[in-house]
Amino acid sequence: MRFTINDKPVEAEFDPRTSLLDLLRDHLGLTGSKKGCNQGACGACTVLVDGERINSCLALAVQYQGRAITTVEGLGQTGSLHPLQQAFVEHDGFQCGYCTPGQLCSAIGMAGEAARGVPSVVTADLGDETVTLSHDELRERMSGNLCRCGAYNGIIDAITETFAADGSQKGDAGARKAA
Template sequence: MSKPDSANDAARTPDLGRRRFLQSAAAAATIGAAPHSPAEGQPMATPPSMPAPARPTVATLPVHLTINGRPYALQLEPRVTLLDALREYAGLTGTKKGCDRGQCGACTVIVDGRRINSCLTLAVMHEGQSVTTVEGLAAQENLSPLQRAFIEHDAFQCGYCTPGQLCSATALLDEFGHGTASAVTQDVRTAPHALTDDEIRERMSGNLCRCGAYPNIVAAVRVVYERG
């Protein structure tokens, strides 16, 4: 029998040691890189819930208005506009919110006989005052002369600006009747003598109509003025 080649075995021993060391190191690195999963049946830990930040409370104020001849007692925040008070609190949605910047006139209402853009003023500023919206122009079931004229002369198309147009035109006729001059009145020191088309266009210039029904609006206002 031949003796084992002890010299060859001794030469292979360092290679085997290095190979086992590299294999063990690779296995350890693989295990360390693997994500740790929770044990079966053990619920995931949930982070503690943060309390929602407290919303600042705004005090409300009682606001008393007479709208279309009816008294209203509204509890409003000071920042509520007259437009939102009419629509959201009084339930009178005839007044429309167009630009909400006082540029289109769709929200025009009459306050103590004077037409204003209701989106540009706060409701609390009109405590105790009288407000007329488009719902208050008709008497019972009878349309006002201007409302009938708007229908007769087709002075609207989509109708969105019409409530503001009607309130503005109603106030316009009252203003002219009281002798109020406009930017086109020839002599502002005296009352204008006639409500011309130029006068009507100037006095209605704050009310925009995207449908372009301006000639018919002017005709409707003029015919009501002429009928007296």
């Protein structure tokens, strides 16, 4: 089966019952995404598929043939961190770090959703084409990613610093969307 993982073509042979998470970790050696609950409840396994966040522990790898998959290993570039990764460092957005890969991928996917105007439970105006990433919006949208250490304030501060209300990244002058 063929995939594009972190902008690289990948061909793999595996049991069709293999989850995307197990393909990434056990077959391809991409161990950044974590197996926390293996039930889709903690978000530690979050990856991006075509820019949208998914829980890779709940997804069969065969479902994502031919799609663009981005793991935490694919966020930064050689020698430099993604702006959100750098903000996590600056704002103490992690303690043990176990949830961090899922938090990062989820936040990037979430910013893309907000930029496209996808509402959440707390979105004030469902008719808006863009969503302002307020404190309440961020907490609601990131609620599927658990941090057992309780680093939520640093996580929210890092996301707030990195993404503008329109989903653009800091340092990009709005030229590139978040996901």
